[in-house]
Amino acid sequence: MSEADTKITTRVRYAETDKMGVAYNSHYLVWFELGRAALMREKGVPYTEVEKEGYFLPISRFNCRIASPARYDEELVIRARVSDLRSRSVTFGYGIERDGTRLAEGETSHICVGEDGRPVSMPSWLVERLKTRS
Amino acid sequence: MSEADTKITTRVRYAETDKMGVAYNSHYLVWFELGRAALMREKGVPYTEVEKEGYFLPISRFNCRIASPARYDEELVIRARVSDLRSRSVTFGYGIERDGTRLAEGETSHICVGEDGRPVSMPSWLVERLKTRS
Amino acid sequence: MSEADTKITTRVRYAETDKMGVAYNSHYLVWFELGRAALMREKGVPYTEVEKEGYFLPISRFNCRIASPARYDEELVIRARVSDLRSRSVTFGYGIERDGTRLAEGETSHICVGEDGRPVSMPSWLVERLKTRS
Amino acid sequence: MSEADTKITTRVRYAETDKMGVAYNSHYLVWFELGRAALMREKGVPYTEVEKEGYFLPISRFNCRIASPARYDEELVIRARVSDLRSRSVTFGYGIERDGTRLAEGETSHICVGEDGRPVSMPSWLVERLKTRS
Secondary structure (H helix, E strand, O other), X not given: XXXXXXXXXXXXXXHHEOOOOOEOOOHHHHHHHHHHHHHHHHOOOOHHHHHHOOOEOOEEEEEEEEOOOOOOOOEXXXXXXXXXXXXXXXXXXXEEEEOOEEEEEEEEEEEOEOOXXXXXXXXXXXXXXXXXXX | OOOOOEEEEEEOOHHHEOOOOOEOOOHHHHHHHHHHHHHHHHOOOOHXXXXXXXXXXXXXXXXXXXXXXXXXXXXXXXXEEEEXXXXXXXXXXXXXXXXXXXXXXXXXXXXXXXXXXXXXOOOHXXXXXXXXXX | OOOOOEEEEEXXXXXXXXXXXXXXXOHHHHHHHHHHHHHHHHOOOOHHHHHHOOOEOOEEEEEEEEOOOOOXXXXXXXXXXXXXXXXXXXXXXXXXXXXXXXXXXXXXXXXXXXXXXXXOOOOHHHHHHHXXXX | OOOOOEEEEEEOOHHXXXXXXXXXXXXXXXXXXXXXXHHHHHOXXXXXXXXXXXXXXXXXXXXXXXXXXXXXXXXXXXXXXXXXXXXXXXXXXXXXXXXXXXXXXXXXXXXXXXXXXXXXXXXXXXXXXXXXXX
């Protein structure tokens, strides 16, 4: 993660907390989604456009390490970048910070499928855009 | 609500709690969904079948009164019934109980739309099934 | 709802959509939460502060009418205001718009409870703040 | 994963689907929670009891590989087992199947914290129970 990564902020919603008083674990994946969507928009390939062209990027693998919990109403900074790019898959890396402190980091890997749900190579216009330094 | 209503049980998930230590409000709507799905299955029109035939039942209105909060790991009994049935819409009524105590009740009203998202009359096979006493 | 209402914007998350291709119904309540939190912050009583003082505002009733579905990546404007204020409860009214078109509106009613979960009168500092025109 | 693992079933909720027509990725973590809760109950240490004793098991790491998507209304079998146990942390392994076909697998690692949120060693009664073959 570097200063050059795409950044987006979000506040922790009450709906995202659990009875332990912190954010429930599954929401880190939703925050990763926000970072990924911002990154793709910044690279000129908003995910809505990708789907309009008949391509979808379902997640095939994800992982996350949580160093410190996020809490209600905290403003989180989500950083995202492309960490691996292949003809048929792409991996995004993420960092989540609060006031400059890293709370969590992780990755999601995505395959590319067509409208019938079958794996396909990513179209060249998508690959080229994902390759650009945002 | 009566003993004749369709019943289904679910346990409150940790993911459904919030930092107040009780179930977050939006999950009551998800529990209503479980009751509605069980009711439609029992009436012989599982919602998956309705969609396979090209009909969808999005919610146009919902309401809920919560008398007492649901808590983590509690086993909830969800009751559902058809409370109003018209040619182009249907309303379901719900009750949520724990150990015989009513925690919440509410209603959801649904319009019927086709694959293009436009409102249509419900097909007769669906209306007839929804009319049956489950 | 009027121009004077507190406004906050949010984008529909992929996580909030369902297989019908639109936002799943329960998320309207989460968007209401965002409007309510913004309103309370603007009135000088951020909900985090209310809880720090030992008061909680669980929902006792909610309702919503959905005129038109919200879709992935759309920017929603959420408006919120206090619509009814009593010594032991408060009702908030909400509107959700996209590009000036009203998609949905609704209300949530909240009781005030202390740390033991028992209903109490709202403290005067909270009532006074909620009374102000934001 | 083996036949000896604790098993629990759940149906995919409409609320858990997304506009791609399959289950959204974050819900796999919630299904892992269901498996973990069932496993702990079977081992004689329901998670509610652990919290009543003043111990909490927040997630510090998680990962998941999704081989094939889960879809609305499908009945999933969730298997869970303890895959690593240390004095201050525990890792659970999970498998999610539909009709005998493995859809996904993953792990969650948990630290043990006290009521003040600080890491502590797990109490011996908890460790002993987690060690048993369920």
